[in-house]
Amino acid sequence: MTERYRCNNDEETASSLHLSAEETAIKCSNDHDLRVSCYCEENAWRLVHRCLFHSDPPKGNEWDYHVIFISNEDRCCPMFMQRARPKDPREYVCWDYHVIVLRTRKIGVEKIDRGNGTNYATSEILDIDTWLTPYPCPLEKYLNGTFPHVDDELDPKYSPCFRVVPAKDYLKYFYSDRMHMYEKTTGEWKSPPPSYKPIMNGLESITDQYQKLHEVETGKKGNNISNLESYINMSERYQSSESLRKYGLVMTIGQLRAKYIT
Numbered sequence: 001m002t003e004r005y006r007c008n009n010d011e012e013t014a015s016s017l018h019l020s021a022e023e024t025a026i027k028c029s030n031d032h033d034l035r036v037s038c039y040c041e042e043n044a045w046r047l048v049h050r051c052l053f054h055s056d057p058p059k060g061n062e063w064d065y066h067v068i069f070i071s072n073e074d075r076c077c078p079m080f081m082q083r084a085r086p087k088d089p090r091e092y093v094c095w096d097y098h099v100i101v102l103r104t105r106k107i108g109v110e111k112i113d114r115g116n117g118t119n120y121a122t123s124e125i126l127d128i129d130t131w132l133t134p135y136p137c138p139l140e141k142y143l144n145g146t147f148p149h150v151d152d153e154l155d156p157k158y159s160p161c162f163r164v165v166p167a168k169d170y171l172k173y174f175y176s177d178r179m180h181m182y183e184k185t186t187g188e189w190k191s192p193p194p195s196y197k198p199i200m201n202g203l204e205s206i207t208d209q210y211q212k213l214h215e216v217e218t219g220k221k222g223n224n225i226s227n228l229e230s231y232i233n234m235s236e237r238y239q240s241s242e243s244l245r246k247y248g249l250v251m252t253i254g255q256l257r258a259k260y261i262t
Helices: 021-027 040-053 139-146 167-173 206-217 228-232 241-247 253-260
Strands: 063-071 077-080 092-095 098-105 123-126 161-166 249-251
Touching: 021 040, 040 063, 040 098, 040 167, 063 077, 063 167, 063 228, 077 139, 123 139, 139 253, 161 167, 161 228, 161 241, 161 253, 167 241, 228 241, 249 253
Parallel strands: none
Antiparallel strands: 063 098, 063 161, 077 092, 098 123, 161 249
């Protein structure tokens, strides 16, 4: 992701060029250490991989996970309490897109008391780019804190849209060589890329996957080999069952509340 007006560079969290995204998800000591600034689509990919396959006990036994792309048709979405700005509820950043993780408690799983008189929320957000606490953050609190302006007299073109994708399908189908962050005219990255290998799992054939990954690793800066745009584009409303499985369903903030907050 890139900020509409500015993109801050934080230090990278991965340490080895030879590691895969899956391996770095395992090696990180906590969720926030997964964060690589301006590569939220990959942060979310590694986060759900970590939650589903490398937690003890597996968090997938208790929760259903979804990846959510946040954007709008103008690619200018104001979001408050993001770490790209000082920790101040009045500060906001305009992202072209942002990616977070939603987890919802499975039907039949009892809400467990935390020991302080409060229960787990039914739906929670995992966003390693937010200042909001607690982490994970109850969905209602996250929406109120991140989009406090939505219920005001906001120009509709700045209102957020949410593309909700089942986490396991996102892990299976997403791929990106990161070239959307590379300026061919200057030969420079808009923000330093992660040092682990690009996520190319979603390419339809293994032959293509290894060929394209080889091109990326050998520094051949060709065309953008990615389906990232299919997730970001909020004007594209997929109808077929296959496309819905890959790219999910677009919702307004009201529809998201109605579906996941009880």
